[in-house]
Amino acid sequence: MVSALLNTLNEKCYHPDLGKLILRLSIGMLLFHGIHKLEAGVGGIGSMLVAHGVPEFVSYGVYFGEVAAPILIMLGILCRPCALAIxxxxLVAWLLVDVxxxxxxxxxxxxxxxxxxxxFLMSLVILFIGGGRYSLVSEKWR
Known part of the structure; x- marks a missing residue:
């Protein structure tokens, strides 16, 4: 009886592309961090990078990693490259601030x-499984 219930649940809940869509939309929460950077600027990040010997202009990459990449992933455009960017x-945020x-x-x-x-982990999952069927741009590569 339990096995039959579990099988029914598994059948009813098996929607991998819907799961991928929900995952992609979830990574959109990163936009709140990006919006903060748009409002406050990246000067603080630039200072931390310079203190570690990295050129300050690298701090502008956060705009792609926290604004553009999440938007593109939510839309289902270039999901894997954007996941790599995130x-x-x-990793840079961890090394600069959170170690x-x-x-x-x-x-x-x-x-x-x-x-x-x-x-990090949501992006890693998107990197491995792709954006799914409910994407604006298909990721067919096979």
């Missing part, structure tokens, strides 16, 4: 780098 953006938070828990019990890792 992965890179999250000390890696082994911490905040005041409400969340992992110190929880949101960063969420965007």
């Amino acid at each position: 992965i890179g953006t999250m 000390p938070a890696t082994f911490t828990v905040n005041q409400v019990g969340a992992w110190g780098i929880e949101s960063l890792m969420s965007y």
Whole structure:
């Protein structure tokens, strides 16, 4: 009986392309970080990069990683390359700001780098599974 119920549930809930769409829309939450950068600028990021020996102009890449890439992914355009851009953006953010938070828990019990890792892992999944059927641009490559 339990097996029959599980099989029915599996049949009714098997919609991988819908799941990919929901995942793509979820990565759109990264836009809030990007909008903040559009309003406040990337001067702070540029200063941190310079302190690590990286040219300040590299900080403008955050506009692609936190604004353009999430929008393109939500629309289903160039999902895999945009996922790579977000992965890179999250790695740089981690290295510049959040390495000390890696082994911490905040005041409400969340992992110190929880949101960063969420965007990193969502992008990693999109990189491996693609955007799905409900995309503006098909990713057929086989």
